[in-house]
Amino acid sequence: MNLDAGLAAWLRLTLTPGIGGESQRRLLAACGLPEAIFASSAASLHAVIGQRASQLLADPPQAAVERALAWAAEPGHHILTLIDANYPQILLDTPDPPTVLYVLGDPALLNRHCLAVVGSRNATPQGLRNAREFSGALAQRGWHIVSGLALGIDTAAHQGALAAGGCTLAVIGTGIDRVYPARNHELAQHIASRGAIISEFPLGTPAIAGNFPRRNRIIAGMSRGVLVIEAAVESGSLITARLAGEVGREVFAIPGSIHSPQARGCHRLIREGAKLVETAAHVEEELRPVLGAALPSASGLTAVEPPATAAGIDESPLMALLGHEPVSLDELVASTGLNTDEILATLLDFELNGQIASLPGNRYQRLV
Structure with missing residues (x-):
């Protein structure tokens, strides 16, 4: 079997409008490979997928098939079908595995x-x-x-x-x-x-x-x-x-x-x-x-742990008020009694040390 011809048949099956995954699998189960599907009689295809067979028997989506084949001919481009060795075998255990996968890479x-x-x-x-x-x-x-x-x-x-x-x-x-x-x-x-x-x-x-x-x-x-x-x-x-x-x-x-x-x-x-x-x-x-x-x-295995904090930061009263959920600047001012400029200067130090993150709306979140 010509490989391009075989892939073209898979592409024709999947690129035909109105023939979804379930119909594709029913046809493959009944007829075998896609080339056998397209060699089957209209009556036998109707027996498998009903009126949708008329769409399968209409003019094939030739331009889309040729475009996909041209794409697959480029280095690093691959189109995997259900029968390819590189197709993810674990996907075959699922109820709706894709009939083809386009892959860019390895x-x-x-x-x-x-x-x-x-x-x-x-x-x-x-x-x-x-x-x-x-x-x-x-x-x-x-x-x-x-x-x-x-x-x-x-x-x-x-x-x-x-x-x-x-x-x-x-x-x-x-x-x-x-x-x-x-x-x-x-x-x-x-x-x-x-x-x-x-x-x-x-x-x-x-x-x-x-x-x-x-x-x-x-x-x-x-x-x-x-x-x-x-x-x-x-x-x-x-x-x-x-x-x-x-x-x-x-x-x-x-x-x-x-x-x-x-x-x-x-x-x-x-x-x-x-x-x-x-x-x-x-x-x-x-x-x-x-x-x-x-x-x-x-x-x-290295556990995911927070990085060591800079010396003295954990003892700061302001750091103690910062939690792992966002806190607004107004809340920090009200809780500490410090003025806004003092708090912003300290928060900037914390952020530069990677201890906190600034969020939209003048809110801050602890990272350690």
């Missing part, structure tokens, strides 16, 4: 031990720090960090894995030839050079809200576990966690302040059975029974 990395790290787009400075440090520690241990290239926690997770010299995979909700959000263009280039970017959507697909929950099922399905770092109760990260639980993956969550909206999603997950974790070692300890001896012992 497709061999998709079948390694993957762990998803996801969370809020509007993350706090502490949340971003946790994402970078947990991802970096786990990447150093050989885990491939999977996330969705979104702003906030996703971006920090990818950055943390790359900074640690590890591998990261980005599953996106657009066509593989688009980067969303645009400000992550440089990060996407780094991910493609050190890992892979993955999409099930045809080339040119823009950022459509309904595509991101579908993207999330791939993040959950190709990972051994999902770690949620900050999530509001309406967060899409909870969708990823739910999908992970439905396909038997472990779900982990980092707790936060009971007053923080960004912690409430994680607290809900923990109430529903997610594993509460405080260090990267906790994640590996839970996953080790699933993996057996596939990874080194967790005894050497």
Whole structure:
């Protein structure tokens, strides 16, 4: 069989409008490979998918197929089908595996031990720090960090894995030839050079809200576990966690302040059975029974701990009033009796030392 002809048949199947994943799988189960589907009679195709067969028998989406084949001919570009050896085998255990995956980068990395790290787009400075440090520690241990290239926690997770010299995979909700959000263009280039970017959507697909929950099922399905770092109760990260639980993956969550909206999603997950974790070692300890001896012992894993504070800072009355949830400047003035200029000068010292973060609205949050 000509490889291009075989791939062209897979692309024709997936690029035909109105033939979704369920219909594709029913046709493959009934007929075999895509070339056999298109060699079948109209009557037999109607028997499998009903009236949708008429769309399959109409003029093929030749321009879209040729465009995809031309894209796949470029270095570092790959289109994986359900029968490819590099297709993530763990995804085949899920109820809705994509029929094809577009991959920019190294497709061999998709079948390694993957762990998803996801969370809020509007993350706090502490949340971003946790994402970078947990991802970096786990990447150093050989885990491939999977996330969705979104702003906030996703971006920090990818950055943390790359900074640690590890591998990261980005599953996106657009066509593989688009980067969303645009400000992550440089990060996407780094991910493609050190890992892979993955999409099930045809080339040119823009950022459509309904595509991101579908993207999330791939993040959950190709990972051994999902770690949620900050999530509001309406967060899409909870969708990823739910999908992970439905396909038997472990779900982990980092707790936060009971007053923080960004912690409430994680607290809900923990109430529903997610594993509460405080260090990267906790994640590996839970996953080790699933993996057996596939990874080194967790005894050497560096726990994620806050950095040492500068001498004398912890004894400051002002630092004692700063919590891990935002505090306004007005509250600090009222609590300390100091004037605004004195407090701002001290806060600037703390920020330069990496002990606190300044937030919009004259609010401040402790990082240590």
